[in-house]
Amino acid sequence: MTMIFGVPLVVLTGQLLIGLINGSFYALLSLGLAVIFGLLRVVNFAHGAFYMLGAFTAWMLGQYLGLGYWGALVLAPVIVGLVGALVERTMLRRLYDLDHLYGLLFTFGLALLLEGLFQHFFGSSGKPFSAPAEMKGILRTDFVTVPIYRGWVVVASLVVCFGTWALIEKTKIGSYLRAATEDSTLVQAFGVNVPLLLTLTYAFGCALAGIAGVLAAPIFQVSPTMGSNMIIIIFAVVVVGGMGSILGAIATGYLLGIVEGLTKVFYPEAANIVIFVIMAAVLMVRPAGLFGKEY
């Protein structure tokens, strides 16, 4: 058996892969947070709840409408995005003129509300959600063993992350978003419907969390608390990467996932806190984050 640093290669690559999969979720979620924060200056504490909502929507679509995984993967994020748009239009919008703290408090309250609602109606225990039949196998090679579904999660997350990056950096609507992130009043004075842009951005960020939720459903159980478990780590990722940087959020997500996976191999006791240790270190050296701009 091949060994590296006294660790069997298969164990190493296995943990690396788990790290990469966790990193996929971190990247998708922190990307949405970064997009929302960049334009709306709202720290979206409800992001974990929208992730949970994505998973639950997928589960409900299957349970009540008999929709399969692929249908849910398309439809659930759209529904989560619509819920996000509704929240922005009817509630969040009213807080833009106030201190940013109100946006944070509101979304925190919203997260508790959503979590509470789902606990009330579906209980605290997780609901099983299975991967599509064609992805149930395991891919085995000499140096790595991958459940096919988990490989798919990594690929899907990479595609969505870089698709989002291209949308923001290479398209017309992306140029509105970048400009409005710098000076939304001026962009609106030029005749761009910025209030609509804010709604779409919030909806899009929430839909990204919804995608992550559907992707996560077959790996973790679908449970009301899955979002609040995740959101703390995501905030650490965002702090390390720096608020408002798109590529920074993506890169930091994958990087910290991998670091966490490797820590499990070499010093398992620290695996649960390594991200927070890195966060503390980054805050001391570069308070704006690795890729962040000063605001």
Added chain:
Amino acid sequence: MRGLEAWYGESQALYGVDLDVYPGETVTLLGRNGVGKTTTLRSLMGIVRKRSGTIEFNERSILRLPLHRVAHAGIGFVPEERGIFASLSVEENLMLPPVVAGSGKAMSLDEIYTLFPNLLERRHSPGTKLSGGEQQMLAIARILRTGVSMILLDEPTEGLAPVIIDRIGEMLKVLKTYGLSVLLVEQNFRFAARIADHFYVMDQGRMIDSFAVTELSGRRESLNKALGV
């Protein structure tokens, strides 16, 4: 614009400001720092929302329009500090403001690049990598592309070298031949004197004087006093 009053929070910044700009005319708003010139532009545009009075443009009241509709009524805004976006390339900056409907006078990208060859050369650089003068050209050019019939220009010569100021003056004369109305806020009186048809003078949030360019020579003295030159 009649009886315009505007507030920043609780403090009133404009007191009953009257101002007319006729089609094709270049009007300059003079006054010392902090007398309300920029506030007048920003209130007219709708960026300062807390205001009262009457603002009519092409016989249509624009006071109650949401900010993003004002541009579509035909007014373009070139802010102080130019408002060039660092995260956008020169060309993206140029293409950012939407073309407004029904004007027909919008310049095409080709026409703009013919008028501003520097921008063509550097169209893929980030907007803020341009020199101050080029940024000012870009800020004006991107409004020309929208086809508005009136431009609000806030201190276009601020911080620029005399030779660049001359070029911007030439450019504004070209705009006149296109039939555009220009409302210019300017501290540089000599620059304004070369291009304006009409002048307004502000002090402490009020309009204190107004005269045509033909009356300019007889007013030098009182103007110097009002402007504190």
